[in-house]
Each structure stands twice: as structure tokens, then as C-alpha cells.
Amino acid sequence: MATNVSLLLETLRESKVWKSVFRRGPANSNRTRSMAVFGNLFLHWMPVKVREKSLHVRASYYLGSISFLLFLILFVTGILLMFYYHPAAPNAYRDMKDLQFVVSNGVFLRNLHRLAAHLMVFMVFAHMFHVFYRGGYKPPHEFNWVIGVVLLLVTLFLSYTGYLLPWDQLAFWAVTVGTNIISAMPVIGDKIRFLLLGGHIVGENALLRFYVMHVLILPLVALVLIGIHFWRVQKDGGLTVKSKDSDGR
Amino acid sequence: MADNKIETGFSSDAKKDPRRVVFVTKKTSAKVLGDRGPQLMTYPHLLLREAIAFEILVIAMVVIALFWDAPLEQLANPLLTPNPAKAPWYFLGLQELLHFFPPFVAGILIPTLVVIALVVIPYFNINVEGEPLWSKHPSRNLRTVLISMVLLLAFLAFFDAWTIILPTAIIASILIFSYTAREKSGSWQATLGAKPLSWWIMTWFIAVSICLTVVGTFFRGPGWSWVWPWRTHVG
Numbered sequence: 001m002a003t004n005v006s007l008l009l010e011t012l013r014e015s016k017v018w019k020s021v022f023r024r025g026p027a028n029s030n031r032t033r034s035m036a037v038f039g040n041l042f043l044h045w046m047p048v049k050v051r052e053k054s055l056h057v058r059a060s061y062y063l064g065s066i067s068f069l070l071f072l073i074l075f076v077t078g079i080l081l082m083f084y085y086h087p088a089a090p091n092a093y094r095d096m097k098d099l100q101f102v103v104s105n106g107v108f109l110r111n112l113h114r115l116a117a118h119l120m121v122f123m124v125f126a127h128m129f130h131v132f133y134r135g136g137y138k139p140p141h142e143f144n145w146v147i148g149v150v151l152l153l154v155t156l157f158l159s160y161t162g163y164l165l166p167w168d169q170l171a172f173w174a175v176t177v178g179t180n181i182i183s184a185m186p187v188i189g190d191k192i193r194f195l196l197l198g199g200h201i202v203g204e205n206a207l208l209r210f211y212v213m214h215v216l217i218l219p220l221v222a223l224v225l226i227g228i229h230f231w232r233v234q235k236d237g238g239l240t241v242k243s244k245d246s247d248g249r
Numbered sequence: 250m251a252d253n254k255i256e257t258g259f260s261s262d263a264k265k266d267p268r269r270v271v272f273v274t275k276k277t278s279a280k281v282l283g284d285r286g287p288q289l290m291t292y293p294h295l296l297l298r299e300a301i302a303f304e305i306l307v308i309a310m311v312v313i314a315l316f317w318d319a320p321l322e323q324l325a326n327p328l329l330t331p332n333p334a335k336a337p338w339y340f341l342g343l344q345e346l347l348h349f350f351p352p353f354v355a356g357i358l359i360p361t362l363v364v365i366a367l368v369v370i371p372y373f374n375i376n377v378e379g380e381p382l383w384s385k386h387p388s389r390n391l392r393t394v395l396i397s398m399v400l401l402l403a404f405l406a407f408f409d410a411w412t413i414i415l416p417t418a419i420i421a422s423i424l425i426f427s428y429t430a431r432e433k434s435g436s437w438q439a440t441l442g443a444k445p446l447s448w449w450i451m452t453w454f455i456a457v458s459i460c461l462t463v464v465g466t467f468f469r470g471p472g473w474s475w476v477w478p479w480r481t482h483v484g
Contacts, residue, residue, distance in 0.1 A: 027293070036292040046291050048290065049289065050291055051285055052286060052289050065302055069302065070306070089325070090325075093325065097321075100321065112314040115314050132370070133451075137371040153364065160337060168321050169326060172326070182356075185357050186353065202325075
């Protein structure tokens with residue numbers, strides 16, 4: 001059975017159709033394995049070869065990868081949630097109730113999105129601190145560190161704009177508390193707050209603005225910056241080599 | 250090239266004459282990358298690991314999401330202020346700061362300075378070189394460290410910001426301890442004694458952030474007063 005399956009797979013990979021889709025045959029030599037990476041739009045920003053050391057769990061704890069994977073989970077669950085959501089008050093809250101009582105697995109979907117969001121904030125922080133302690137900000141990685149800091153801010157804003165969307169007491173007051181702080185900014189504080197909320201209080205306009213930022217602007221910014229971030233890792237020569245890497249790290 | 254001499258000249262035929270000329274000036278000294286060690290193919294070695302990480306992550310999250318429900322309170326009501334009104338957990342450190350400092354300092358000045366400080370880390374040579382704090386002029390550095398710590402603690406004490414004082418004092422004691430332990434070799438004390446200044450500042454920052462966030466999340470109740478999380482109170 002097992003041999004039949006592998007034989008079938010092998011025949012499939014040798015087929016014309018497979019080659020037309022993946023631009024190569026089976027990845028059974030280092031040449032075709034290289035092509036599997038640089039001949040693929042979604043993988044071509046990765047290096048063809050990686051140092052064995054940087055694959056060790058202790059080199060990264062996969063914190064950056066996990067942050068990105070969480071972003072993907074948030075992308076998918078977020079799109080599914082958008083099918084059931086109206087960014088208007090009080091409809092937004094009614095949609096939450098619908099997720100709870102009407103939509104199949106609606107609560108599960110929201111749980112997953114919320115869990116991934118909190119976890120992503122945590123993982124991005126953990127990733128930053130780990131990179132710092134490993135010296136990952138040192139040349140030639142300086143600018144990628146800066147992009148990382150911006151990505152941290154984007155992650156925080158993404159999470160924060162999403163916080164308002166359920167339109168319950170928790171959401172409303174968390175955002176009220178947060179945006180009140182902006183008023184403390186001298187001269188332009190109140191203007192920026194007005195721009196952000198579309199009014200003087202957290203109301204329907206604020207909900208719509210937060211929604212647009214949450215589902216369109218910020219994910220787009222995040223996606224572009226993540227692309228640059230990954231691409232720069234490869235261009236800057238992979239994960240940071242520590243001087244004491246000889247001890248197995 | 251038998252005598253390994255570097256020649257200069259003009260040639261544009263790369264196939265015929267593949268020699269390259271490198272100008273080494275003081276500013277652009279040749280960089281030695283050293284041995285990068287054995288390498289593996291990204292496909293399959295890295296991609297397989299990422300796939301496994303993804304699967305474990307998804308399975309763990311699905312299990313948690315099945316049993317841990319996202320909270321949903323009453324419909325938003327601008328006339329009914331909960332006490333305390335709390336921001337999401339990652340901003341509760343800032344909200345804890347608001348308890349001690351005026352809104353401009355806690356809400357605008359400190360976050361802005363933190364972001365600027367993070368951005369400029371790689372552009373200062375002291376952070377890039379990462380020399381141990383006690384490697385040169387240890388006694389002079391100790392004096393500077395002590396004076397800045399006393400000033401910082403006095404400043405925090407003036408604002409009664411004891412949830413910042415506590416982690417600061419702990420990190421400060423470890424820092425002073427590392428001074429006494431700097432010459433011991435081959436122990437964890439020596440490792441501590443060889444940490445650079447940036448390490449200490451970042452560790453202090455993380456300690457303060459964690460303390461503020463934990464206190465803000467679990468130990469603050471009505472009117473931002475101190476509560477014990479295991480004692481339920483009627484809000």
C-alpha cells in the first residue's frame with residue numbers, strides 16, 4: 001500500500017501537469033530542491049540553503065515563524081468573521097450574539113481569532129526580546145531591526161483596532177481609555193483623537209474607522225513590512241552568527 | 250597569480266580575465282565572515298520544520314479555543330462606566346504608569362521615548378560592540394551606575410511609583426552584585442559580570458514592563474486600588 005502510494009506520487013511528480021504547475025520535476029536533487037525555493041513565488045524570498053545551526057530550536061525558538069503563522073491564522077479566521085459582521089452600532093454587537101447562537105461554530109471561530117491575536121502580540125514581543133539578546137540587531141541587520149520595531153507597533157494597532165469591533169462594554173471602554181490618552185498630546189492631541197475616532201466620542205464613526213483600519217489598511221501595511229522583513233533576513237545573510245556559536249548554538 | 254600578487258588594470262572580458270580588484274581602505278576593511286558551518290537545503294529541512302511548527306500551533310490553538318471562550322459583555326453603553334475601565338493587557342503597563350505620572354508623561358512621552366530607544370539600538374557602537382560593562386574602568390563605571398541609579402530611584406520615589414521601584418531595585422542589586430562577581434571565572438557569576446550595558450538596560454526594561462503589566466492586569470481594582478486577584482469583589 002505504502003509503496004503503491006509513493007509510486008503514484010512519483011509518477012505524478014514526473015507528469016507533464018505537475019511540471020507545468022511547479023516548473024520542475026520531483027525535488028530529488030539539490031538543483032531541483034533549490035528550484036523548489038527560488039522558483040516559487042511564495043518561497044523565493046527564502047535562502048536556498050540555511051546554516052544547520054540556525055535551524056536549531058535554540059537559535060530562534062521559531063518565535064518569528066510562529067508570529068507569522070499566527071498572522072496567517074488571523075488572516076483566514078478574520079476573513080471568515082467578516083462574512084458575519086456589520087461595522088455599525090449596535091448591529092456589530094448583534095452579530096456577536098449571532099456568532100454565539102446562530103452561526104455554526106461561530107464562538108469557536110471568534111475564540112480562535114481572539115486567541116491568535118493575543119498570542120501574536122505576545123510572540124512578537126518575545127521575538128523582539130530574543131533577537132535583542134542574541135545580538136540580532138547588529139550590522140548588517142540594523143535596518144531589519146527597525147522594520148521589526150515598526151511591525152511591533154503595527155501588530156499592537158491591529159490588535160487594538162480589533163478590540164473595539166465586538167462593540168460590548170469591554171471593547172468600548174478599553175478604546176475610550178486608550179484614545180483619551182492621545183488628548184494628553186500637546187497642541188495636536190485632540191485633533192489626532194478626532195481624526196482617529198471621527199468624532200469627539202467613541203461612536204459609530206469610530207467603529208467604522210477602526211474596522212477599515214483593522215481589515216484593510218493595517219493588514220496591508222503588515223503584509224508589505226513582513227515581506228521586506230523576511231526578504232532582508234535572507235539578504236543580510238541569515239540569522240545572526242554568535243561569536244560563541246562553537247558551543248553548539 | 251603564482252606569487253599571489255594583486256594586480257590592477259582594466260579588463261571587461263569576465264570570461265577571459267576573471268580577476269577582480271578590491272580596494273581596501275581604512276574605512277572599508279575586509280570583512281571576515283568566518284566559517285559558516287555546515288549548511289542544509291531549505292527544501293525540505295527548513296520548510297518541514299516550519300510545517301511541523303504550524304501543525305503543533307494549530308492543534309494547540311484549536312484545543313484551547315474549544316474550551317476557552319472569548320468574553321462578551323453587555324452592549325456598549327457610554328453612560329455606564331465600568332470601574333475600573335481597563336485597556337487590553339498589553340497597554341495595562343501604560344495604564345499603570347498613568348496612575349503615577351501625569352497623562353502627558355505616561356501616555357505620550359514615555360511610549361515615544363521607548364520606541365525611539367528601540368529604533369536607535371543598532372546605530373550606537375556601544376550596543377554593537379557589546380563590551381562587558383566592567384571590562385574597562387570598572388570603578389569609574391560603577392560610580393556612574395550608582396549615581397544614575399540613586400537619581401532614578403529618587404525620581405521614582407518622588408512619584409510614589411513603587412511598582413517601578415521594585416523591579417528597578419531588584420535589577421540594580423543584581424547589577425551591583427555582578428560588579429563584585431566580575432573576576433570570578435567559569436561560573437554563572439562570571440557570565441553575569443561580562444554582560445554589556447545594553448543587556449542591563451534591556452533586562453531592566455523587560456522587568457519593569459512585566460511587573461507593570463502583571464500588576465495592571467491582576468492587582469488593580471476599582472479606582473485603580475490594589476486588590477488581590479483571588480478575592481472576588483463586587484464591582
